[in-house]
Amino acid sequence: MPASPLSPFERLLVHTKPPFSVHIRLYHPTYSPTFPATHLLSFLPLSSKLSLRHLSPTTKAWIDSANPSVFSNLTIHFPLTIFSPEQLSALHNTSPQCQHLTVTIPQHPSPPKPSDVPPLPPFPRLTHLHLTALDHDPFPNLLSLRLALQSANIPLLTHLTLTNLSIPGILALRWGPFTAFGDAGWTGANIWHRLESLDVRATGWWDEAPQLQEHETQHHSILNADAEASETEPEKARRHKEDWRTGTRVLHDWLHSFAADASLRHFRFEWIGGEGPNPFLLDDIVARDGKKEWFSAPGIRWNGLREVWLGNIVVTVGDVRCLKERMAGLERIVVAPEFLDAGLGGRLLVDGDGRMWVQVDVEGESVGEWVEVWSEPVEAIRRGSYGEGLVGEDRKSMVLPFILDLSPEDGSLV
Known part of the structure; x- marks a missing residue:
C-alpha cells in the first residue's frame, strides 16, 4: 500500500x-x-x-x-510499576529528550523485588535530577533507586535536588567504599563525582519533646521504627540520644563523600520545619558540647565549594570563620536573615520563590551594597519557631512540565 x-x-x-x-x-x-x-x-x-x-x-x-522538547521535564514514580512492552517503549522513547527528571518515592510503597523492577532507561541529556521521598522511612526504595541510577546511562547529570531527606534516606544513598549496602564502585560513583550543584532539604532526627506539641511528640524514633510505644521515659531519652549520635555520624560521613570532588561548586542545605545544626560543622558542634568520645571524625575540608546556602541554620561570626578555613575557595555564604547571629550583616537577596536571604560578608569587606540586617542573639533564635516549608524550583525556568502517565489505560504514548 x-x-x-x-x-x-x-x-x-x-x-x-x-x-x-x-x-x-x-x-x-x-x-x-x-x-x-x-x-x-x-x-x-x-x-x-x-x-x-x-x-x-x-x-x-x-x-x-x-528545543526545548515537550519531554524536557518528566515526572515518574519509583519503583517503576510498568511492565507492558508499550509502556516500557513509551518511557524509552521519551527519556532521551529529558533534561529535568523528578522522581517521587510514594508513601508506604511495598518494597520491590530486585527481579521485578525494570531498569531505568538511558537519560543522555539529563542535567537535573529532583528526588522527593514522601515516606518517612523510604529506605528500601531509595536503595533500589541509588543502585538503578549507578547502573543507568546518565552522563550529563550536574544538579541534584533531594527533598524531604531523612536519616534512613541518607543511609540508603550512601555510596562510599565502606557502606553496608554495597558501594558504587569506580564506574557507578561517576554519577556522584560529576555533580556541580547539590540541593538538600532534610528532616531532623532529633526530638525536643518539652518544646513540641503533644501530637508531635508521640512518634517513634526514625532510626528505630519498631520501638515499643510503651517504653519508659528514661528509655525514650536514651533512644533519642542514640538517634542524635547515629544521625550525626551518618550525615557527616555522607557529606564527606562529596568533599573531595572539585566539580561541586554550589551546595544548598535546609532543614525542613525548624532550626537544625550546621551540617558542615558537626564535629565542631560535638566538640563544643564535650562529646568527642563518641564522635572522633575530623572536620571536612571541601576542595571546590564556592557557594553555600544555609536554611533554618544559625550562623555566627565564628561559623563564618570556620567555614572559610575549611572551604578555601568559598565566595558566598547565604543565610536566612532571622538566623544571623548578632554582629553579622550582609547584602539582601531574593530567591526565585520570593524568599529573603542575606549574603554574608566572607572576605571581610562589603559585599555589594552593604545593608544593616537586624538579628537576634542565638539564644533568642533557638527559642523561636521558623517553619519555612519546602522551597520550590527556580521559577525562571521556562521548560513546560509534563507528567508521564504510563497507566494501563493509556499505553499509547510512543
Missing part, C-alpha cells in the same frame, strides 16, 4: 518546498526557511503539541526535535 502524500503542512515541516520567496532571504541574510515552523511551535500549548505527535510520523518527528 503506497504511502499517502504529505500535506502542505507536513511539506512545510520537512522543508520540501520553501515556504517563501527566495527574495526574502536576499533581503534578510539571516532568514531561515524553518522560521515559520519554529515560530508556530512557540505559540502552541503543551496539549496541542502532544496531539500533533499522534497525527503523523512527520509531525511526531517535528515535535520531538523541538
